Amino acid sequence: MHTLAYLPILIFLAMALALPFVLLGFARLIRPSRPDPVKLANYECGIESPPEVRGRYSVHFYIIAVLFVVFDVETIFLFPWAVRYRVLGLFGLIEMGVFLLILLVAYVYAWKKGALQWV
Numbered sequence: 001m002h003t004l005a006y007l008p009i010l011i012f013l014a015m016a017l018a019l020p021f022v023l024l025g026f027a028r029l030i031r032p033s034r035p036d037p038v039k040l041a042n043y044e045c046g047i048e049s050p051p052e053v054r055g056r057y058s059v060h061f062y063i064i065a066v067l068f069v070v071f072d073v074e075t076i077f078l079f080p081w082a083v084r085y086r087v088l089g090l091f092g093l094i095e096m097g098v099f100l101l102i103l104l105v106a107y108v109y110a111w112k113k114g115a116l117q118w119v
Contacts, residue, residue: 077099
């Protein structure tokens, strides 16, 4: 009796896994296939791609991206704390204060190192 209770979930899971493959296979059968060198060429905003695409990128872009992720994660941790603020009490307040202090020190360090300067 208990195993039959999971049957709808199993059917739903099987359909969810099969549907993308069935639809892609059906689309492959009915779509026109006319490969052309212009269609197969790389496209970058209407600009012709250079023959050599391996170039040097500034590490600064990656530093900004990592800083964005760090401060985005900070926001993710602040939201549940704010929702459960009264339950956590003084311990929760001190814990979040320490967390924010660590992030503030990291922010000041990145600022002093010039990581936030976009040159």
